[in-house]
Amino acid sequence: MKFGVVILPGSNCDYDAYQIIKTIMKEEVGFLWHQDKDLNGCDCVILPGGFSYGDYLRTGAIARFAPIMQEIFNFAEKGGLVIGICNGFQILLEAGLLPGAMLRNSSLRFVCKWVHIKVEQENTPFTNNCQRFQVLKIPVAHTDGNYFISEEGLKKLKENNQIVFHYCSPQGEIDPVYNPNGALENIAGICNLKRNVLGMMPHPERVGEKILGSEDGKHIFSSIVNFVKGKAN
Amino acid sequence: MSKEKKSYQATVYVRLKEGVLDPQGTTIKRALGDMGYNGVEEIRSGKFFEVSFLSANRKEALKLVNEISDKLLANPVIEDFKVEI
Structure with missing residues:
Protein backbone atom coordinates (compact mmCIF):
# COMPACT_ATOMS: atom_id res chain seq x y z
CA MET A 1 0.00 0.00 0.00
CA LYS A 2 1.05 3.61 -0.42
CA PHE A 3 1.01 6.47 2.07
CA GLY A 4 1.23 10.14 1.09
CA VAL A 5 2.59 12.71 3.55
CA VAL A 6 1.45 16.27 2.84
CA ILE A 7 4.06 19.02 3.12
CA LEU A 8 2.63 22.45 3.91
CA PRO A 9 4.72 25.57 4.54
CA GLY A 10 5.59 25.06 8.22
CA SER A 11 5.00 21.31 8.50
CA ASN A 12 7.71 19.86 10.75
CA CYS A 13 6.64 16.28 11.46
CA ASP A 14 6.51 15.31 7.77
CA TYR A 15 9.85 13.48 7.83
CA ASP A 16 8.99 11.68 11.08
CA ALA A 17 5.87 10.30 9.40
CA TYR A 18 7.84 9.38 6.29
CA GLN A 19 10.52 7.68 8.39
CA ILE A 20 8.23 5.44 10.47
CA ILE A 21 6.36 4.24 7.39
CA LYS A 22 9.45 3.62 5.29
CA THR A 23 11.87 2.10 7.79
CA ILE A 24 9.63 0.69 10.53
CA MET A 25 6.42 -0.26 8.73
CA LYS A 26 8.35 -0.96 5.50
CA GLU A 27 5.56 0.35 3.30
CA GLU A 28 5.65 2.62 0.27
CA VAL A 29 5.48 6.34 1.06
CA GLY A 30 5.82 9.61 -0.83
CA PHE A 31 5.46 13.31 -0.17
CA LEU A 32 2.59 15.44 -1.47
CA TRP A 33 3.34 19.13 -2.02
CA HIS A 34 0.71 21.65 -0.92
CA GLN A 35 0.43 23.03 -4.47
CA ASP A 36 -0.14 19.54 -5.96
CA LYS A 37 -3.46 18.70 -7.53
CA ASP A 38 -2.98 14.95 -7.49
CA LEU A 39 -2.60 12.42 -4.67
CA ASN A 40 -0.37 10.13 -6.78
CA GLY A 41 -2.45 7.03 -6.10
CA CYS A 42 -2.08 7.06 -2.32
CA ASP A 43 -4.24 4.75 -0.19
CA CYS A 44 -3.83 6.91 2.91
CA VAL A 45 -3.08 10.63 3.23
CA ILE A 46 -1.25 11.88 6.31
CA LEU A 47 -1.61 15.54 7.33
CA PRO A 48 1.41 15.88 9.61
CA GLY A 49 2.13 18.02 12.63
CA GLY A 50 3.79 21.41 12.54
CA PHE A 51 2.84 25.05 12.32
CA SER A 52 1.46 25.36 8.81
CA TYR A 53 1.32 28.96 7.60
CA GLY A 54 2.74 30.08 10.93
CA ASP A 55 -0.54 29.23 12.71
CA TYR A 56 -1.68 32.67 11.50
CA LEU A 57 -5.33 33.57 12.07
CA ARG A 58 -6.16 30.20 13.71
CA THR A 59 -4.28 26.89 13.59
CA GLY A 60 -5.10 25.16 10.31
CA ALA A 61 -7.24 28.05 9.01
CA GLN A 70 -9.46 20.04 -2.74
CA GLU A 71 -8.05 16.63 -3.72
CA ILE A 72 -8.19 15.52 -0.10
CA PHE A 73 -11.88 16.55 0.12
CA ASN A 74 -12.67 14.46 -2.96
CA PHE A 75 -10.57 11.55 -1.69
CA ALA A 76 -12.25 11.57 1.75
CA GLU A 77 -15.67 11.88 0.14
CA LYS A 78 -14.99 8.67 -1.79
CA GLY A 79 -13.96 6.87 1.41
CA GLY A 80 -10.18 7.38 1.17
CA LEU A 81 -8.25 7.22 4.45
CA VAL A 82 -7.07 10.54 5.90
CA ILE A 83 -5.24 10.89 9.21
CA GLY A 84 -4.46 14.29 10.69
CA ILE A 85 -1.92 14.41 13.49
CA CYS A 86 -1.69 17.50 15.73
CA ASN A 87 -1.64 20.40 13.22
CA GLY A 88 -3.17 17.90 10.78
CA PHE A 89 -6.08 17.41 13.21
CA GLN A 90 -6.46 21.20 13.48
CA ILE A 91 -6.60 21.43 9.68
CA LEU A 92 -9.26 18.71 9.44
CA LEU A 93 -11.40 20.65 11.94
CA GLU A 94 -11.01 23.94 10.05
CA ALA A 95 -11.78 22.09 6.80
CA TRP A 114 4.25 12.01 27.27
CA VAL A 115 0.55 11.28 27.63
CA HIS A 116 -1.49 8.11 27.77
CA ILE A 117 -4.55 7.68 25.60
CA LYS A 118 -7.28 5.08 25.84
CA VAL A 119 -8.51 3.43 22.66
CA GLU A 120 -12.31 3.69 22.88
CA GLN A 121 -13.00 2.49 19.35
CA GLU A 122 -11.08 -0.42 17.86
CA ASN A 123 -13.44 -0.71 14.88
CA THR A 124 -11.86 2.02 12.76
CA PRO A 125 -9.28 1.73 9.94
CA PHE A 126 -6.81 3.46 12.30
CA THR A 127 -7.22 1.33 15.45
CA ASN A 128 -8.21 -2.20 14.33
CA ASN A 129 -4.84 -3.49 15.53
CA CYS A 130 -5.57 -2.27 19.09
CA GLN A 131 -7.67 -3.86 21.81
CA ARG A 132 -10.68 -1.90 23.03
CA PHE A 133 -9.62 0.15 26.08
CA GLN A 134 -5.93 -0.45 25.32
CA VAL A 135 -3.74 2.34 26.71
CA LEU A 136 -1.14 3.83 24.36
CA LYS A 137 1.86 5.89 25.47
CA ILE A 138 2.39 8.65 22.90
CA PRO A 139 3.76 12.23 23.25
CA VAL A 140 1.87 15.49 22.61
CA ALA A 141 3.43 18.81 21.54
CA HIS A 142 1.04 21.69 20.88
CA THR A 143 -0.38 25.04 22.01
CA ASP A 144 -3.89 24.59 20.60
CA GLY A 145 -5.20 21.17 21.59
CA ASN A 146 -8.13 22.25 23.72
CA TYR A 147 -10.85 20.47 21.77
CA PHE A 148 -14.25 22.15 21.78
CA ILE A 149 -17.62 21.20 20.36
CA SER A 150 -21.18 22.34 21.07
CA GLU A 151 -23.39 20.29 23.40
CA GLU A 152 -25.42 18.87 20.51
CA GLY A 153 -22.21 18.13 18.66
CA LEU A 154 -20.81 16.23 21.62
CA LYS A 155 -24.02 14.24 21.91
CA LYS A 156 -23.74 13.22 18.26
CA LEU A 157 -20.07 12.24 18.65
CA LYS A 158 -21.06 9.92 21.49
CA GLU A 159 -24.14 8.49 19.79
CA ASN A 160 -22.10 7.63 16.70
CA ASN A 161 -19.06 6.30 18.60
CA GLN A 162 -16.77 8.90 17.02
CA ILE A 163 -14.61 9.57 20.08
CA VAL A 164 -11.65 7.31 19.36
CA PHE A 165 -9.17 8.38 22.09
CA HIS A 166 -9.41 9.92 25.58
CA TYR A 167 -6.47 11.22 27.60
CA CYS A 168 -6.07 8.89 30.61
CA SER A 169 -3.73 7.60 33.31
CA PRO A 170 -1.21 4.82 32.53
CA GLN A 171 -3.88 2.45 33.90
CA GLY A 172 -6.61 3.88 31.70
CA GLU A 173 -8.45 6.07 34.22
CA ILE A 174 -10.06 9.08 32.54
CA ASP A 175 -9.79 12.11 34.81
CA PRO A 176 -9.14 15.86 34.29
CA VAL A 177 -5.76 15.33 36.04
CA TYR A 178 -4.54 13.47 32.92
CA ASN A 179 -5.81 16.11 30.51
CA PRO A 180 -2.82 18.05 29.09
CA ASN A 181 -4.71 20.90 27.42
CA GLY A 182 -8.23 21.32 28.79
CA ALA A 183 -9.88 19.39 25.93
CA LEU A 184 -13.59 18.80 26.45
CA GLU A 185 -14.10 15.51 28.33
CA ASN A 186 -10.42 14.55 27.77
CA ILE A 187 -10.99 14.05 24.04
CA ALA A 188 -7.66 13.28 22.30
CA GLY A 189 -8.90 12.00 18.94
CA ILE A 190 -12.09 11.66 16.90
CA CYS A 191 -13.21 10.22 13.58
CA ASN A 192 -15.89 11.25 11.11
CA LEU A 193 -19.23 9.52 10.69
CA LYS A 194 -17.93 7.28 7.88
CA ARG A 195 -14.86 6.46 10.01
CA ASN A 196 -12.38 7.07 7.18
CA VAL A 197 -11.03 10.38 8.57
CA LEU A 198 -9.22 10.49 11.93
CA GLY A 199 -7.78 13.43 13.85
CA MET A 200 -5.57 13.02 16.91
CA MET A 201 -3.40 15.42 18.94
CA PRO A 202 -0.73 12.92 20.13
CA HIS A 203 2.10 12.02 17.72
CA PRO A 204 2.17 8.29 16.83
CA GLU A 205 4.80 8.94 14.14
CA ARG A 206 7.30 9.86 16.86
CA VAL A 207 7.10 6.53 18.68
CA GLY A 208 7.96 3.59 16.47
CA GLU A 209 11.13 2.40 18.19
CA LYS A 210 11.93 1.28 21.73
CA ILE A 211 14.92 3.62 21.91
CA LEU A 212 12.46 6.54 21.53
CA GLY A 213 10.59 5.53 24.69
CA SER A 214 7.59 3.79 23.16
CA GLU A 215 6.60 1.75 20.14
CA ASP A 216 2.89 2.39 20.52
CA GLY A 217 2.69 4.57 17.44
CA LYS A 218 3.10 1.45 15.32
CA HIS A 219 -0.39 0.28 16.34
CA ILE A 220 -1.95 3.16 14.40
CA PHE A 221 0.04 2.64 11.20
CA SER A 222 -0.21 -1.17 11.27
CA SER A 223 -3.99 -0.79 11.65
CA ILE A 224 -4.08 1.32 8.48
CA VAL A 225 -1.98 -1.25 6.62
CA ASN A 226 -4.25 -4.08 7.85
CA PHE A 227 -7.30 -2.21 6.69
CA VAL A 228 -5.99 -1.33 3.24
CA LYS A 229 -4.64 -4.85 2.66
CA GLY A 230 -8.03 -6.25 3.60
CA LYS A 231 -6.92 -7.96 6.80
CA ALA A 232 -9.36 -5.93 8.90
CA ASN A 233 -12.73 -4.30 8.38
CA MET B 1 -24.99 55.95 -12.74
CA SER B 2 -21.26 55.40 -12.79
CA LYS B 3 -19.98 51.84 -13.10
CA GLU B 4 -16.68 52.81 -11.54
CA LYS B 5 -15.79 50.95 -8.42
CA LYS B 6 -15.34 52.84 -5.22
CA SER B 7 -12.90 52.23 -2.43
CA TYR B 8 -14.33 50.82 0.79
CA GLN B 9 -12.86 50.20 4.21
CA ALA B 10 -14.41 47.63 6.47
CA THR B 11 -13.64 46.61 10.03
CA VAL B 12 -14.38 43.03 11.07
CA TYR B 13 -14.60 42.22 14.79
CA VAL B 14 -14.18 38.55 15.68
CA ARG B 15 -14.96 37.25 19.16
CA LEU B 16 -15.52 33.90 20.80
CA LYS B 17 -19.17 32.94 21.08
CA GLU B 18 -20.96 33.19 24.40
CA GLY B 19 -20.27 30.08 26.42
CA VAL B 20 -17.00 29.23 24.65
CA LEU B 21 -14.17 29.17 27.14
CA ASP B 22 -11.64 31.99 26.62
CA PRO B 23 -8.36 30.90 28.28
CA GLN B 24 -6.64 34.18 27.31
CA GLY B 25 -9.40 36.33 28.80
CA THR B 26 -9.38 34.26 31.99
CA THR B 27 -5.62 34.65 32.36
CA ILE B 28 -5.75 38.41 31.74
CA LYS B 29 -8.49 38.74 34.37
CA ARG B 30 -6.33 36.84 36.87
CA ALA B 31 -3.39 39.15 36.12
CA LEU B 32 -5.60 42.20 36.68
CA GLY B 33 -6.55 40.75 40.07
CA ASP B 34 -2.84 40.40 40.90
CA MET B 35 -2.41 44.08 39.93
CA GLY B 36 -5.07 45.09 42.39
CA TYR B 37 -8.01 45.52 40.00
CA ASN B 38 -10.36 43.30 41.93
CA GLY B 39 -13.61 44.65 40.49
CA VAL B 40 -13.10 43.13 37.03
CA GLU B 41 -15.81 40.52 36.54
CA GLU B 42 -14.93 39.21 33.13
CA ILE B 43 -12.53 39.76 30.23
CA ARG B 44 -13.29 38.35 26.79
CA SER B 45 -10.55 38.58 24.17
CA GLY B 46 -11.05 38.96 20.43
CA LYS B 47 -9.47 40.38 17.30
CA PHE B 48 -10.27 42.78 14.52
CA PHE B 49 -9.32 43.12 10.87
CA GLU B 50 -9.22 46.18 8.60
CA VAL B 51 -10.15 45.28 5.05
CA SER B 52 -9.65 47.74 2.16
CA PHE B 53 -11.10 46.89 -1.24
CA LEU B 54 -12.92 48.11 -4.35
CA SER B 55 -16.61 47.50 -4.83
CA ALA B 56 -19.48 48.71 -7.01
CA ASN B 57 -21.62 49.78 -4.08
CA ARG B 58 -22.12 49.49 -0.37
CA LYS B 59 -24.42 46.48 -0.63
CA GLU B 60 -21.90 44.50 -2.68
CA ALA B 61 -19.14 45.57 -0.32
CA LEU B 62 -21.03 44.32 2.70
CA LYS B 63 -21.82 41.04 0.98
CA LEU B 64 -18.15 40.46 0.16
CA VAL B 65 -16.86 41.21 3.66
CA ASN B 66 -19.51 39.02 5.26
CA GLU B 67 -18.51 36.20 2.92
CA ILE B 68 -14.78 36.36 3.66
CA SER B 69 -15.46 36.72 7.38
CA ASP B 70 -17.63 33.61 7.38
CA LYS B 71 -15.23 31.59 5.22
CA LEU B 72 -11.88 32.59 6.66
CA LEU B 73 -11.60 35.40 9.19
CA ALA B 74 -13.87 33.71 11.74
CA ASN B 75 -14.53 30.05 12.53
CA PRO B 76 -18.32 29.87 12.97
CA VAL B 77 -17.96 26.81 15.24
CA ILE B 78 -16.45 28.94 18.02
CA GLU B 79 -16.58 32.57 16.88
CA ASP B 80 -19.04 35.35 16.03
CA PHE B 81 -18.16 38.30 13.84
CA LYS B 82 -19.47 41.80 13.24
CA VAL B 83 -18.81 43.88 10.12
CA GLU B 84 -18.70 47.68 10.02
CA ILE B 85 -18.26 49.67 6.81
Whole structure:
Protein backbone atom coordinates (compact mmCIF):
# COMPACT_ATOMS: atom_id res chain seq x y z
CA MET A 1 0.00 0.00 0.00
CA LYS A 2 1.05 3.61 -0.42
CA PHE A 3 1.01 6.47 2.07
CA GLY A 4 1.23 10.14 1.09
CA VAL A 5 2.59 12.71 3.55
CA VAL A 6 1.45 16.27 2.84
CA ILE A 7 4.06 19.02 3.12
CA LEU A 8 2.63 22.45 3.91
CA PRO A 9 4.72 25.57 4.54
CA GLY A 10 5.59 25.06 8.22
CA SER A 11 5.00 21.31 8.50
CA ASN A 12 7.71 19.86 10.75
CA CYS A 13 6.64 16.28 11.46
CA ASP A 14 6.51 15.31 7.77
CA TYR A 15 9.85 13.48 7.83
CA ASP A 16 8.99 11.68 11.08
CA ALA A 17 5.87 10.30 9.40
CA TYR A 18 7.84 9.38 6.29
CA GLN A 19 10.52 7.68 8.39
CA ILE A 20 8.23 5.44 10.47
CA ILE A 21 6.36 4.24 7.39
CA LYS A 22 9.45 3.62 5.29
CA THR A 23 11.87 2.10 7.79
CA ILE A 24 9.63 0.69 10.53
CA MET A 25 6.42 -0.26 8.73
CA LYS A 26 8.35 -0.96 5.50
CA GLU A 27 5.56 0.35 3.30
CA GLU A 28 5.65 2.62 0.27
CA VAL A 29 5.48 6.34 1.06
CA GLY A 30 5.82 9.61 -0.83
CA PHE A 31 5.46 13.31 -0.17
CA LEU A 32 2.59 15.44 -1.47
CA TRP A 33 3.34 19.13 -2.02
CA HIS A 34 0.71 21.65 -0.92
CA GLN A 35 0.43 23.03 -4.47
CA ASP A 36 -0.14 19.54 -5.96
CA LYS A 37 -3.46 18.70 -7.53
CA ASP A 38 -2.98 14.95 -7.49
CA LEU A 39 -2.60 12.42 -4.67
CA ASN A 40 -0.37 10.13 -6.78
CA GLY A 41 -2.45 7.03 -6.10
CA CYS A 42 -2.08 7.06 -2.32
CA ASP A 43 -4.24 4.75 -0.19
CA CYS A 44 -3.83 6.91 2.91
CA VAL A 45 -3.08 10.63 3.23
CA ILE A 46 -1.25 11.88 6.31
CA LEU A 47 -1.61 15.54 7.33
CA PRO A 48 1.41 15.88 9.61
CA GLY A 49 2.13 18.02 12.63
CA GLY A 50 3.79 21.41 12.54
CA PHE A 51 2.84 25.05 12.32
CA SER A 52 1.46 25.36 8.81
CA TYR A 53 1.32 28.96 7.60
CA GLY A 54 2.74 30.08 10.93
CA ASP A 55 -0.54 29.23 12.71
CA TYR A 56 -1.68 32.67 11.50
CA LEU A 57 -5.33 33.57 12.07
CA ARG A 58 -6.16 30.20 13.71
CA THR A 59 -4.28 26.89 13.59
CA GLY A 60 -5.10 25.16 10.31
CA ALA A 61 -7.24 28.05 9.01
CA ILE A 62 -5.03 28.95 6.03
CA ALA A 63 -3.87 25.39 5.26
CA ARG A 64 -7.47 24.43 4.73
CA PHE A 65 -7.41 26.46 1.48
CA ALA A 66 -4.15 24.98 0.08
CA PRO A 67 -4.68 23.54 -3.44
CA ILE A 68 -3.96 19.95 -2.30
CA MET A 69 -6.93 20.17 0.09
CA GLN A 70 -9.46 20.04 -2.74
CA GLU A 71 -8.05 16.63 -3.72
CA ILE A 72 -8.19 15.52 -0.10
CA PHE A 73 -11.88 16.55 0.12
CA ASN A 74 -12.67 14.46 -2.96
CA PHE A 75 -10.57 11.55 -1.69
CA ALA A 76 -12.25 11.57 1.75
CA GLU A 77 -15.67 11.88 0.14
CA LYS A 78 -14.99 8.67 -1.79
CA GLY A 79 -13.96 6.87 1.41
CA GLY A 80 -10.18 7.38 1.17
CA LEU A 81 -8.25 7.22 4.45
CA VAL A 82 -7.07 10.54 5.90
CA ILE A 83 -5.24 10.89 9.21
CA GLY A 84 -4.46 14.29 10.69
CA ILE A 85 -1.92 14.41 13.49
CA CYS A 86 -1.69 17.50 15.73
CA ASN A 87 -1.64 20.40 13.22
CA GLY A 88 -3.17 17.90 10.78
CA PHE A 89 -6.08 17.41 13.21
CA GLN A 90 -6.46 21.20 13.48
CA ILE A 91 -6.60 21.43 9.68
CA LEU A 92 -9.26 18.71 9.44
CA LEU A 93 -11.40 20.65 11.94
CA GLU A 94 -11.01 23.94 10.05
CA ALA A 95 -11.78 22.09 6.80
CA GLY A 96 -14.99 20.70 8.28
CA LEU A 97 -13.90 17.11 7.60
CA LEU A 98 -14.20 16.59 11.36
CA PRO A 99 -16.62 18.38 13.71
CA GLY A 100 -15.59 20.86 16.42
CA ALA A 101 -12.73 23.33 16.80
CA MET A 102 -9.49 23.84 18.72
CA LEU A 103 -9.04 26.49 21.39
CA ARG A 104 -5.80 27.62 23.01
CA ASN A 105 -4.61 25.18 25.74
CA SER A 106 -6.21 26.05 29.08
CA SER A 107 -2.68 26.65 30.48
CA LEU A 108 -1.96 29.01 27.52
CA ARG A 109 1.37 27.19 27.31
CA PHE A 110 2.97 25.02 24.68
CA VAL A 111 2.71 21.53 26.14
CA CYS A 112 5.29 18.92 25.18
CA LYS A 113 5.16 15.68 27.17
CA TRP A 114 4.25 12.01 27.27
CA VAL A 115 0.55 11.28 27.63
CA HIS A 116 -1.49 8.11 27.77
CA ILE A 117 -4.55 7.68 25.60
CA LYS A 118 -7.28 5.08 25.84
CA VAL A 119 -8.51 3.43 22.66
CA GLU A 120 -12.31 3.69 22.88
CA GLN A 121 -13.00 2.49 19.35
CA GLU A 122 -11.08 -0.42 17.86
CA ASN A 123 -13.44 -0.71 14.88
CA THR A 124 -11.86 2.02 12.76
CA PRO A 125 -9.28 1.73 9.94
CA PHE A 126 -6.81 3.46 12.30
CA THR A 127 -7.22 1.33 15.45
CA ASN A 128 -8.21 -2.20 14.33
CA ASN A 129 -4.84 -3.49 15.53
CA CYS A 130 -5.57 -2.27 19.09
CA GLN A 131 -7.67 -3.86 21.81
CA ARG A 132 -10.68 -1.90 23.03
CA PHE A 133 -9.62 0.15 26.08
CA GLN A 134 -5.93 -0.45 25.32
CA VAL A 135 -3.74 2.34 26.71
CA LEU A 136 -1.14 3.83 24.36
CA LYS A 137 1.86 5.89 25.47
CA ILE A 138 2.39 8.65 22.90
CA PRO A 139 3.76 12.23 23.25
CA VAL A 140 1.87 15.49 22.61
CA ALA A 141 3.43 18.81 21.54
CA HIS A 142 1.04 21.69 20.88
CA THR A 143 -0.38 25.04 22.01
CA ASP A 144 -3.89 24.59 20.60
CA GLY A 145 -5.20 21.17 21.59
CA ASN A 146 -8.13 22.25 23.72
CA TYR A 147 -10.85 20.47 21.77
CA PHE A 148 -14.25 22.15 21.78
CA ILE A 149 -17.62 21.20 20.36
CA SER A 150 -21.18 22.34 21.07
CA GLU A 151 -23.39 20.29 23.40
CA GLU A 152 -25.42 18.87 20.51
CA GLY A 153 -22.21 18.13 18.66
CA LEU A 154 -20.81 16.23 21.62
CA LYS A 155 -24.02 14.24 21.91
CA LYS A 156 -23.74 13.22 18.26
CA LEU A 157 -20.07 12.24 18.65
CA LYS A 158 -21.06 9.92 21.49
CA GLU A 159 -24.14 8.49 19.79
CA ASN A 160 -22.10 7.63 16.70
CA ASN A 161 -19.06 6.30 18.60
CA GLN A 162 -16.77 8.90 17.02
CA ILE A 163 -14.61 9.57 20.08
CA VAL A 164 -11.65 7.31 19.36
CA PHE A 165 -9.17 8.38 22.09
CA HIS A 166 -9.41 9.92 25.58
CA TYR A 167 -6.47 11.22 27.60
CA CYS A 168 -6.07 8.89 30.61
CA SER A 169 -3.73 7.60 33.31
CA PRO A 170 -1.21 4.82 32.53
CA GLN A 171 -3.88 2.45 33.90
CA GLY A 172 -6.61 3.88 31.70
CA GLU A 173 -8.45 6.07 34.22
CA ILE A 174 -10.06 9.08 32.54
CA ASP A 175 -9.79 12.11 34.81
CA PRO A 176 -9.14 15.86 34.29
CA VAL A 177 -5.76 15.33 36.04
CA TYR A 178 -4.54 13.47 32.92
CA ASN A 179 -5.81 16.11 30.51
CA PRO A 180 -2.82 18.05 29.09
CA ASN A 181 -4.71 20.90 27.42
CA GLY A 182 -8.23 21.32 28.79
CA ALA A 183 -9.88 19.39 25.93
CA LEU A 184 -13.59 18.80 26.45
CA GLU A 185 -14.10 15.51 28.33
CA ASN A 186 -10.42 14.55 27.77
CA ILE A 187 -10.99 14.05 24.04
CA ALA A 188 -7.66 13.28 22.30
CA GLY A 189 -8.90 12.00 18.94
CA ILE A 190 -12.09 11.66 16.90
CA CYS A 191 -13.21 10.22 13.58
CA ASN A 192 -15.89 11.25 11.11
CA LEU A 193 -19.23 9.52 10.69
CA LYS A 194 -17.93 7.28 7.88
CA ARG A 195 -14.86 6.46 10.01
CA ASN A 196 -12.38 7.07 7.18
CA VAL A 197 -11.03 10.38 8.57
CA LEU A 198 -9.22 10.49 11.93
CA GLY A 199 -7.78 13.43 13.85
CA MET A 200 -5.57 13.02 16.91
CA MET A 201 -3.40 15.42 18.94
CA PRO A 202 -0.73 12.92 20.13
CA HIS A 203 2.10 12.02 17.72
CA PRO A 204 2.17 8.29 16.83
CA GLU A 205 4.80 8.94 14.14
CA ARG A 206 7.30 9.86 16.86
CA VAL A 207 7.10 6.53 18.68
CA GLY A 208 7.96 3.59 16.47
CA GLU A 209 11.13 2.40 18.19
CA LYS A 210 11.93 1.28 21.73
CA ILE A 211 14.92 3.62 21.91
CA LEU A 212 12.46 6.54 21.53
CA GLY A 213 10.59 5.53 24.69
CA SER A 214 7.59 3.79 23.16
CA GLU A 215 6.60 1.75 20.14
CA ASP A 216 2.89 2.39 20.52
CA GLY A 217 2.69 4.57 17.44
CA LYS A 218 3.10 1.45 15.32
CA HIS A 219 -0.39 0.28 16.34
CA ILE A 220 -1.95 3.16 14.40
CA PHE A 221 0.04 2.64 11.20
CA SER A 222 -0.21 -1.17 11.27
CA SER A 223 -3.99 -0.79 11.65
CA ILE A 224 -4.08 1.32 8.48
CA VAL A 225 -1.98 -1.25 6.62
CA ASN A 226 -4.25 -4.08 7.85
CA PHE A 227 -7.30 -2.21 6.69
CA VAL A 228 -5.99 -1.33 3.24
CA LYS A 229 -4.64 -4.85 2.66
CA GLY A 230 -8.03 -6.25 3.60
CA LYS A 231 -6.92 -7.96 6.80
CA ALA A 232 -9.36 -5.93 8.90
CA ASN A 233 -12.73 -4.30 8.38
CA MET B 1 -24.99 55.95 -12.74
CA SER B 2 -21.26 55.40 -12.79
CA LYS B 3 -19.98 51.84 -13.10
CA GLU B 4 -16.68 52.81 -11.54
CA LYS B 5 -15.79 50.95 -8.42
CA LYS B 6 -15.34 52.84 -5.22
CA SER B 7 -12.90 52.23 -2.43
CA TYR B 8 -14.33 50.82 0.79
CA GLN B 9 -12.86 50.20 4.21
CA ALA B 10 -14.41 47.63 6.47
CA THR B 11 -13.64 46.61 10.03
CA VAL B 12 -14.38 43.03 11.07
CA TYR B 13 -14.60 42.22 14.79
CA VAL B 14 -14.18 38.55 15.68
CA ARG B 15 -14.96 37.25 19.16
CA LEU B 16 -15.52 33.90 20.80
CA LYS B 17 -19.17 32.94 21.08
CA GLU B 18 -20.96 33.19 24.40
CA GLY B 19 -20.27 30.08 26.42
CA VAL B 20 -17.00 29.23 24.65
CA LEU B 21 -14.17 29.17 27.14
CA ASP B 22 -11.64 31.99 26.62
CA PRO B 23 -8.36 30.90 28.28
CA GLN B 24 -6.64 34.18 27.31
CA GLY B 25 -9.40 36.33 28.80
CA THR B 26 -9.38 34.26 31.99
CA THR B 27 -5.62 34.65 32.36
CA ILE B 28 -5.75 38.41 31.74
CA LYS B 29 -8.49 38.74 34.37
CA ARG B 30 -6.33 36.84 36.87
CA ALA B 31 -3.39 39.15 36.12
CA LEU B 32 -5.60 42.20 36.68
CA GLY B 33 -6.55 40.75 40.07
CA ASP B 34 -2.84 40.40 40.90
CA MET B 35 -2.41 44.08 39.93
CA GLY B 36 -5.07 45.09 42.39
CA TYR B 37 -8.01 45.52 40.00
CA ASN B 38 -10.36 43.30 41.93
CA GLY B 39 -13.61 44.65 40.49
CA VAL B 40 -13.10 43.13 37.03
CA GLU B 41 -15.81 40.52 36.54
CA GLU B 42 -14.93 39.21 33.13
CA ILE B 43 -12.53 39.76 30.23
CA ARG B 44 -13.29 38.35 26.79
CA SER B 45 -10.55 38.58 24.17
CA GLY B 46 -11.05 38.96 20.43
CA LYS B 47 -9.47 40.38 17.30
CA PHE B 48 -10.27 42.78 14.52
CA PHE B 49 -9.32 43.12 10.87
CA GLU B 50 -9.22 46.18 8.60
CA VAL B 51 -10.15 45.28 5.05
CA SER B 52 -9.65 47.74 2.16
CA PHE B 53 -11.10 46.89 -1.24
CA LEU B 54 -12.92 48.11 -4.35
CA SER B 55 -16.61 47.50 -4.83
CA ALA B 56 -19.48 48.71 -7.01
CA ASN B 57 -21.62 49.78 -4.08
CA ARG B 58 -22.12 49.49 -0.37
CA LYS B 59 -24.42 46.48 -0.63
CA GLU B 60 -21.90 44.50 -2.68
CA ALA B 61 -19.14 45.57 -0.32
CA LEU B 62 -21.03 44.32 2.70
CA LYS B 63 -21.82 41.04 0.98
CA LEU B 64 -18.15 40.46 0.16
CA VAL B 65 -16.86 41.21 3.66
CA ASN B 66 -19.51 39.02 5.26
CA GLU B 67 -18.51 36.20 2.92
CA ILE B 68 -14.78 36.36 3.66
CA SER B 69 -15.46 36.72 7.38
CA ASP B 70 -17.63 33.61 7.38
CA LYS B 71 -15.23 31.59 5.22
CA LEU B 72 -11.88 32.59 6.66
CA LEU B 73 -11.60 35.40 9.19
CA ALA B 74 -13.87 33.71 11.74
CA ASN B 75 -14.53 30.05 12.53
CA PRO B 76 -18.32 29.87 12.97
CA VAL B 77 -17.96 26.81 15.24
CA ILE B 78 -16.45 28.94 18.02
CA GLU B 79 -16.58 32.57 16.88
CA ASP B 80 -19.04 35.35 16.03
CA PHE B 81 -18.16 38.30 13.84
CA LYS B 82 -19.47 41.80 13.24
CA VAL B 83 -18.81 43.88 10.12
CA GLU B 84 -18.70 47.68 10.02
CA ILE B 85 -18.26 49.67 6.81
